[in-house]
Amino acid sequence: MIQTSSIPTSICLALATLAVLASSFVRAQDDVPDRLDLTNFPGEIVDKVVVPIPVEIFSVLDKLGELEWGNGISIPENEPQTTERAILALTFGSLVGEGFIAVQAKDQEKIQKVGHLVLNLSESLGLASAVRPHSLGIIEAADLRDWERVRQELDNTQQTVRETMERLRDDELSGLVSLGGWLRGTHVVTVFISEAYSEDKAELLNQPGLISHFREELASMTGPSKSSSEIRAISTGLARLEGVITDEETISEEDINELREISQTMLEEFYFGTEEAAN
Amino acid sequence: MILEKRSNKLFRLIASGLLTAVCLLVAAKLYAFVNEAISLALEAATPYVEQGFEVREDNWSGQVEPKKPLLVRHQLFRGNEYWFWAGTSWPGASVRVDVFDSSGNSVGLESFAEKSHAGVRVLPQKTATYYIRMVAEYDPEKAANEARAAGVIPAADGVGEFGATVDWGLVYGYR
Structure with missing residues (x-):
């Protein structure tokens, strides 16, 4: 008896809850148009592009299957032998990207190595005081195996360097930091996808x-770095990537192999030594 | 003659130093002002961090005329879940935020809009560029009420004197 009377009550309660949730959802969405004419937007389009950090893609790859992230780590043996700030900025971004790979692998030693290299590189860029707290934070969080904090510190490191560069009117360098990180992340993703291809991963x-954004940034560079062989090679690489990735088509296994080869060639210009290139 | 030249040089040096200091102060004040909108957006994000969302350090911010929509382009990945949170610190101002795909279809699954912040949740059906639309509103009556509640006299304190634009900040998180 109690059971039969409690069923309709619970259903009623559930329906009432759903109705309240639905009405609050409708209220919150009341002013949202169903469609927006993006070709004739009646407002202001914000120029700033926020480049996703590699871990945003890594987390999806992890959901699609287990990966041996440790095989993806490739920390350069030697520190950069250049004083060219554009190359140092690219390398800095790629090292932060390397840190994200090491976090996925939960490799304390490699994360701490990245933390030290990031600090050394920031000294070459004249930004050591801004980077030191984050670098130490990376090392400390890795020691505690606090992976979420390591990811946050890596994101903080990149952001601090970019903001400091922008304050010093080095916007070009700031963009190169993002490009370096994106490129390192893209390369390791192509490596893993080419090992076990699926359309979902591709x-x-x-x-x-994003590729178009990076191409525009390189094209708008005005300093002497623009004509350096590395930057010209990276511009060419981006144009090749753009040729493979078109919005409308599925990215095939052949495309993935091509993207892997292109991104590797681009990283060899400033990050991977030729020894790593052979692996 | 030499003394006069030296004092002129000293004057120019002090004047340019003062000008630089004023510029830096203004820039610092403006930066702090913009950061307050970001702080409010981050405040809106706090409960979601406990649900496993990782909030990015990078963000968007600036000044906008009320009712003039802003459009931010951003790359999203299918397989992730996203929340975008917007905030404004201007007294009497409010914000709304929603997300559209590259065809212009609204894709927000859940949203809220409270006085100084708002949020929208998205589960992208495709890895692509998405468009985040943000609109700020300004209500002078609400601004006056807020000022009264805070115990300030708008005319005397300069609070509530609307200067055509309000600040805004937008952050996002993913899991």
């Missing part, structure tokens, strides 16, 4: 907007 590389 779709993660559908980023024509």
Whole structure:
């Protein structure tokens, strides 16, 4: 008796809850148009592009299957032998990207090595005082195996360096830090996808907007670095990537192999030594 | 003659030093002001961090005329879940935020809009560039009420004197 009377009550309660939730959802969405004419937007389009950090893609790859992230780590043997700030900025970004790979692998030793290299590189860039607290934070969090904090400190490191560069009117360098990180992340993603291809994984590389943004940034560079062989090679590489990634088509296994080869060639310009290139 | 030249040089040096200091102060004040909108957006994000969302350090911010929509382009990945949170610190101002795909279809699954902050949740069906639309509103009556509640006299303190734009900040998190 109690049971039969409690069923309709619970259903009523559930329906009432759903109705309240639905009405609050509708209220919150009341002013949202169903469609937006993006070709004729009646407002202001914000110029700033926030480049996703590699771990945003890594987390999806992890959901699609177990990966041996440790095999993806490739910390350069030697520190950069250049004083060219554009190359140092690219390398800095890639090292932060390397840190994200090491976090996925939960490799304390490699994370701490990245933390030290990041600090050394920031000294070459004249930004050591801004980076030191984050670098120490990376090392400390890795020691505690606090992976979430390591990720946050890596993101903080990149952001601090970019903001400091922008304050010093080094916007070009700030963009190169993002490009270096994106490129390192993209390369390791192509390596893993080429080992076990699926359309779902390949779709993660559908980023024509970001490639176009990086191409525009390199094209708008005005300093002497623009004509350096490394920057010219990276510009060419981005143009090749853009040729493979088109918004409308599925990225095939052949495309993935091509993207892997292109991104590797680009990283060899400033990050990987030729020894790593052979691996 | 030499003394006069030296004092002129000293004057120019002090004047340029003062000008630089004023510029830095203004820039610092403006930076702090913009950061307050980001702080409010981050405040809105706090409960979601406990649910496993990782909030990015990088963000968008600036000044905008009320009712003039802003459009931010951003790359999203299918397989992740996202929240975008917007905030404004201007008294009497409020914000709304929603997300559209590259065809212009609204894709927000859940949203809220409270006085100084708002949020929208997205589960992208495709890895692509998405468009985040943010609109700020300004209500002078609300601004006056807020000022009264805070115990300030708008005319005397300069609070509530609306200067055509309000600040805004936008952050996002993923899991």
